[in-house]
Amino acid sequence: MHYFKIVLIALIVSSCGKPPIFNKAEKAAIHLYAENFQVEKIGFTLKWIVSPSLDELSSFEITLERELKPGQTISSYIWMPDMGHGSSPIMVQQISATTIQFTELAFIMPGLWTLHLEINENNKVIDQWQRPFTL
């Protein structure tokens, strides 16, 4: 039965690589500073009110350099590019002419996420911004 032992040893050896239990990812701090919508040329700053977390709903707000043009709105969503799915809709609240708050971000599992912001006009996306991070 030596060939079975050879096959089993080959299987064990080919599992080279750190086992997950000893190979935990370092979760990088999420730093987001001054950002830009490239097409509409609007700069903005993004501030996390509740940082992205697996334990509670997150929220953030952006402050635009100038007001959006009439008829334009901003929306946001989060997405897992490796998993092919996102999460529940994000609530948007206009705090002032240039400050918008986004709440109820539900990061439902660990992994790579991207945060998306979109400027919409006439039901079309005319500009967008995104940043990846890992939870």
Place this chain on the structure above:
Amino acid sequence: MMGSAHAASCCGGGQSAASLILGDHLQEWTASTLFRSDLGQSNNEGEALFDGDNNRDHTFTYSLEYKKLFTERFQSNLSVNFIQKESKRLGKKESNSGFGDLGVGSFYEAFTNYSYSTWQPRVFLGVKVIVPFGENNFNSKKELRTDIRGTGFYKIDLPTVVARDAWKFSVTPQYLPSQKNLSSSTYAFATAGTYTYAITDEIDVSGTLQWSYLAKKTFNSQSLIAGQYWEVSLAPAWAINDTTMLNLNYSDSTLLGKNRNSALYRSVALGMTWAELL
């Protein structure tokens, strides 16, 4: 009696080999309960992202499997299961239950052990069709995704199982045809090796090492990138008598690397097998 315990394997681990009658049984019924706890995910670099201690993802699977030997060389199997999922995170609790995958398969013993040989193993060629009853990664409608029960896709497995004495080895290419929620066909692959050690005439313990690869899946603009994982299983079994076996199984996907883009989980299963002797 020694043959009875490891002739009826069940409850996960070894995958294709678990759906095979290897002993002198005309038919087998196996009822089992499995508890699985999902601990996190591995990313594409093979690093583990473990979930918070206050979060939980639990799955309870109640399975029934029937296997029947129709001729000396031909056998078939049918499995159904009912799945309950519970998830707690982000201050929310969500649960969902329903049928999981239905599996229908057959094996043909291409090489037998009818004539004595010091080396020749028994070789089984199989086919198995998986019919999903739960949702999949692309069409889940629940916020915490508890409606994903099983593979979520139609699948065809082509297992080849090689068995000799205490050893079993299986290779299973898997084909997923294009279907609703899957833009183009894709494939998966699994291989496993099992060694069974007889502690007494009635009690044995099996160790299984399994490697699985899942190719990329796409649906419209969404994609689930390729993933792979290793699973280690330990399964003691007790032959209560010639026709009744009790099986326990522990499986763990965190102990052996490299895992990429796959769930990190541990599971425990308990099952009972009733057999009719030839």
